[in-house]
Amino acid sequence: MRDVRISAEVLAALTPDKVRALRAGPEPGRTQCVRCEQIADADLDPISVVVIRHPTPGGGTVTNIVFAHAECSPSTLSDSDVPVDVEQVMTRMHLIPTLAHRQPNGPVITGLLMEPLIPIVEAVEAPANAYLQTFLSHGLPLLGPYDVDMEYLATVPDWRAVLAPGESPEETRVTILCERPGEEHQPLAVISDLVVRPGPQWRQAAAATGELALYAGLIGLRQTRDRDMMTVARAIFAAARAGNLCGGLITAAVISP
Numbered sequence: 437m438r439d440v441r442i443s444a445e446v447l448a449a450l451t452p453d454k455v456r457a458l459r460a461g462p463e464p465g466r467t468q469c470v471r472c473e474q475i476a477d478a479d480l481d482p483i484s485v486v487v488i489r490h491p492t493p494g495g496g497t498v499t500n501i502v503f504a505h506a507e508c509s510p511s512t513l514s515d516s517d518v519p520v521d522v523e524q525v526m527t528r529m530h531l532i533p534t535l536a537h538r539q540p541n542g543p544v545i546t547g548l549l550m551e552p553l554i555p556i557v558e559a560v561e562a563p564a565n566a567y568l569q570t571f572l573s574h575g576l577p578l579l580g581p582y583d584v585d586m587e588y589l590a591t592v593p594d595w596r597a598v599l600a601p602g603e604s605p606e607e608t609r610v611t612i613l614c615e616r617p618g619e620e621h622q623p624l625a626v627i628s629d630l631v632v633r634p635g636p637q638w639r640q641a642a643a644a645t646g647e648l649a650l651y652a653g654l655i656g657l658r659q660t661r662d663r664d665m666m667t668v669a670r671a672i673f674a675a676a677r678a679g680n681l682c683g684g685l686i687t688a689a690v691i692s693p
Contacts, residue, residue: 535638
């Protein structure tokens with residue numbers, strides 16, 4: 437049974453649904469202790485929930501939920517003077533490139549896993565997971581466990597990836613844009629010219645198919661050192677089951693060297 441420790445003051449700051457989710461899992465799973473910066477596994481180690489409240493530029497409050505080994509820190513609630521701008525959070529993404537077959541013996545599909553560089557952010561005075569809400573409002577659909585298989589992954593219009601060569605053959609510069617038309621939806625630059633190092637085969641596969649499988653959300657792989665395909669697949673399905681995953685097949689434009 438998981439040993440997730442939540443103090444009375446933290447309990448009062450979180451919604452009942454969030455408390456139940458933290459105690460039952462699967463999140464946070466394997467995460468990084470904010471005190472010793474080593475891996476903490478909520479399924480194996482006693483874990484303390486640490487909550488830090490930040491002001492937002494509009495006068496609101498954002499609650500940042502992070503985790504620590506119980507031996508490193510008790511569960512605490514604190515207020516920070518450092519503001520958090522959710523719009524800037526949108527552009528601070530961590531990318532994990534993948535390659536997989538969409539169907540057995542079918543073409544290899546370039547994949548990209550995208551998750552925020554900050555830990556879980558829950559807005560008290562705005563919808564939780566603001567980056568997911570932004571993705572949804574720009575037409576990137578929420579994925580359930582039966583939607584994530586590349587064989588059934590839906591094509592998403594108006595989203596595209598631009599893949600350009602980097603300074604070495606191993607590097608690719610990635611830009612992801614949503615150009616959904618309409619006055620209510622301003623063009624969204626999700627990431628701009630961010631470098632990944634998957635090797636030349638990754639960009640070649642995208643050029644061959646003209647598409648990219650994008651998975652975006654709270655995937656939980658940023659601190660995970662073991663990223664074999666089974667680990668990646670389990671993380672994607674866990675995020676989908678928790679309602680923390682958006683994605684689909686998007687157009688990929690590959691710029692030649």
